[in-house]
Amino acid sequence: MTNHVAEPALSTPDALRPWIDGIEIGVAVDGGAGGDGASREPFTRVPDTATKVVVRVDENGHRDTLVVGPSTRATYHTSKRLASCVQVRLGPGTARPLLGVAAVELVGRVVRLGDLPGASARQLADELRWLEGEDAVGRLMEVLPGRLAGDDDGAGRSRREVLRAAVEALSTDSGHVPSQVRELARRLAVSERQLRNLFAEGVGVSPKHFARIGRVRHVLAHAGSTGWAELAASTGYYDQSHMTADFRTLMGVPPRSFFTGRLPVAQPCQSLSRV
Secondary structure, three states: OOOEEEOOEEOOOHHHOOOEEEEEEEEEEOOOOOOOOOOOOEEEEOOEOOOEEEEEEOOOOOEEEEEEOOEOOOEEEEOOOOOEEEEEEEOOOOHHHHHOOOHHHHOOOEEEHHHOOOHHHHHHHHHHOOOOHHHHHHHHHHHHHHHHHHHOOHHHHHHHHHHHHHHHHHOOOOOOOOOOHHHHHHHOOOOHHHHHHHHHHHOOOOHHHHHHHHHHHHHHHHOOOOOHHHHHHHHOOOOHHHHHHHHHHHHOOOHHHHHHOOOOEOOOOOOOOOO
16 A cells, blocks of 8 residues: 545635635655555646645655745656645745745745745744644744735735736636636736736746646546536637647646546645755
């Protein structure tokens, strides 16, 4: 038997909702008789637009506080011994005020929180490194509102509200077909260039690529429960061939091939390599 990960999703405390989109706790559970981790299973790390702060402990007790940037393409790995961790998904616009860098600077990267420039990131790394599970969440509740208040002036709040409105409109999670970028910019009374800059700073990818990742994740979540053509239409693709091409670009294989040999989607403790 192999190790598996129990991952309860915690309810985001009200004090953190302006900045945090989700919190998960991963706990490695040894399913083997000897606990030697000899069995290795492949898994998929799917594209993800979120920047995450992860506090994790490996099987040897080594602790890391990491920042995981957005991933724009799927990657495939073989699992190693898992670790316990707390994964905090930062909301749009949180990277700069909390970490001191724009989200676009973190795309495709896994870095130690303490290695980022700026005293705030190093201080947060020191505070979180020795905490586990809900203790880390509790510490975030204590420190984040005060530290992020400086970005909550009129201009900062306005930018964040525009960005969150754009994210909502481009998301497939809201039960609607994502908006077109040009139409969305006009509706939000900003130029397309301004909208791209907001996404680069606060999300890390362009509005168009954000929508593409969202659509592919929607396909991953709903394939098998509806036909391909219907799924393509409900997700905002022109047709099934457009969905297939987009899926192949981001996932490396077409949808039918992926689901025929489907691999488990990575859990937070699996999806990180040591840095």
